[in-house]
Amino acid sequence: MTETNGPRLVASLWSLVVVSLAFLAGRLICKARYSNGFAWDDHILIFSWICFLVYAALATVSTTYGYGHHLLDISPADIPMAIKLLYIGQLIAGLGAATSKASFALTLLRIAQKPWQIFLLWFFGLSSIFAHALSIIFTFVACTPVRKVWDPTVPGHCWGFKALLNYGIFMSSYSAAIDFVLSTFPTLIIWKLQMNKKEKVGVVVCMSLGFFAGIVTVGRACFIPRITTKDFTFKSVILSICVAGEIAVTIIATSMPFYRRAVQETLTKSKGYHLDEYNMDNLSKHKSLATANQISKNGFATAASMPDSESERQILGGMNDGNDVRTGELSVSYRNSGDEEGQAEKEGRADPISG
Structure with missing residues (x-):
């Protein structure tokens, strides 16, 4: 039996899809019960999860064409389709990650008071989406014809592999920076409010969980240089899991703060x-x-x-x-x-x- 990372990838993806859906559903239920309904940040986060779902589906289908196996163990006829499905899925996943950060930025805009806070939240939310848009453009213009991106046997020419690698590292690093910055905003804003200290700590902790998404993204950035074109289909599986982890953790982190009122009600009754x-x-x-x-x-x-x-x-x-x-x-x-x-x-x- 040939060595493969495919089952690990599929199990990881769908576990994260289900868990993130559970947290998102909990957020929406709490919003429906305790607030005046849904807002733009909720709709954008739903879109982000849908992107995650599509990515998981495409990556799963990609494993049926050999993704997760060593490159030499895959039929040459299946390699282009495996890589094509993976690339398209990762582009959609990147959009999901970017919009999940934008959703959290919109949530924070509701409590931002100072002009510089509002400016930075808009800047990071929009720049995250813009940086990913560039990633999509670079993917489809990197090779002529476009088919050569996922099928090296097609005649044509491409940019150097190092250029795309460097932009991938930049994207991951910038995405992690956004996670860390957005995670500090609740402390800056909420800590000055006239609230019980325990309440402040609880709110800040709940709204700063995006820090963990930043850690996942840093791990992805560190792993990118280790990917080589010689055995891409096997070695890049960990990177694919990190992409899923970034979206899932961001969705979970942006959903948990809305559980507070439900938790308070449960504790009160208990x-x-x-x-x-x-x-x-x-x-x-x-x-x-x-x-x-x-x-x-x-x-x-x-x-x-x-x-x-x-x-x-x-x-x-x-x-x-x-x-x-x-x-x-x-x-x-x-x-x-x-x-x-x-x-x-x-x-x-x-x-x-x-x-």
Whole structure:
């Protein structure tokens, strides 16, 4: 039996596809339940996962043509199709990785307050997509005719292999840099807010998990120089897994912050609390501040709503330039744990991940 990395590739790809889908689905469920619906960052992240799915499918089909085997063990007639499917899949995967970073940048734009923060988020989000667009262009203009990219036996000429290799290293390095920069933004923005310190730490940790995507991308950049054209179909499998890992980790990292409210609700119930929330948006067309007396003698308004024009740009559910945190709706919380006082308890924690 010939040595092959094909089964390892297929198992890795589809495991990551399923896991990332589970986290994405959880994000969407939480957004549907706890916020005012989906936004552009959600739609873009869904597109990113679809790109990941297409990549996994193409790479899987590529293994049926011999990808994952040593080059000498593959039928010469199958090599062009194996490489073609892989190249197209990796280009689509790159688009998925770029758009997943853009999605996170859009999410961070909701809590960005300063002009330089907004500028950098737009810059990194768009430049990630632009850099990948160049990668697509370079792939299809590197050889004349284009078929020679995946079929070396076709007459024609190509750019030097080293030029494409260097751009691949640059792309991976720049992608990792974007991951690291975006991971630091939550700390810069959220740490200055008037929140409980434990809440700040929890929010920052959840929103900084993209750091791990950067680590995966650094690993990919370090591995690229080890690839040779002599046994490309066997040695590049690890690189293909790293590409999948980058997308999956980014999707997971950008989805987890939206789980906070679900986790808080679960913990509240597990401690014997029964949390009843009532949306009070319809009580006032102007969304004015409601007092405890206006709601119930035992109820407490957790926060005041903000104007629509302000709340749309805040992932925190509302935040002014003075760094006050307010939720985007009025809610009443009752403590029904059977304690002797039976007193209403105020849920005063700000929720930065409500979307």
